Amino acid sequence: MATNDPSIADAARIARAISHPVRLQILNELRGNGAYVMHLTAALGRPQANVSQHLMVLREAGLVRAIREGMTVLYQVSDPEVLTVVDTLLGLSQKRMTNRMAASAEGTGSENKRRPRGKCRCPRCRQES
Numbered sequence: 001m002a003t004n005d006p007s008i009a010d011a012a013r014i015a016r017a018i019s020h021p022v023r024l025q026i027l028n029e030l031r032g033n034g035a036y037v038m039h040l041t042a043a044l045g046r047p048q049a050n051v052s053q054h055l056m057v058l059r060e061a062g063l064v065r066a067i068r069e070g071m072t073v074l075y076q077v078s079d080p081e082v083l084t085v086v087d088t089l090l091g092l093s094q095k096r097m098t099n100r101m102a103a104s105a106e107g108t109g110s111e112n113k114r115r116p117r118g119k120c121r122c123p124r125c126r127q128e129s
C-alpha cells in the first residue's frame with residue numbers, strides 16, 4: 001500500500017486510467033456530447049476490440065459512462081472535469097513542444113494533420129455529411 005489516504009489512492013487510480021495514449025485520444029474524442037464506439041474506432045483507426053478494451057479501463061475508473069441507444073452505445077465522460085485534466089496535460093505538452101521547436105533549427109514543417117473524419121459512418125457523422 002503506497003498510501004493510507006483514500007483520496008490520494010483514488011487520484012492515482014484516475015491518473016493510471018488516463019495515462020495511455022489511446023485512452024487520452026478516446027477522452028479527447030468524447031468532448032461535447034460523447035461518441036459512439038463506431039466513431040472512436042474510425043477516428044482512432046484502431047480495431048473495435050482494442051477501443052472497447054480501453055473504454056472498459058476508463059469505465060472501471062469511473063471516467064466515462066455508457067448510454068445504450070438502441071443497437072449502439074454512446075460513451076460520454078462522467079464528469080466534465082475529466083476533460084479539464086486532459087486539457088491540462090495536452091496544454092503542458094503543447095508548451096513543451098513549442099519550446100522544443102523554438103530551440104531547434106528544424107522546427108519548421110511539422111504538419112499537425114487532423115484525423116480523417118470522412119470515413120466514419122456513425123449516426124452523427126452520417127448526419128453531418
Ligand SMILES: [Zn+2]
Binds near residue numbers: 120122123124
Ligand atoms: Zn462518427
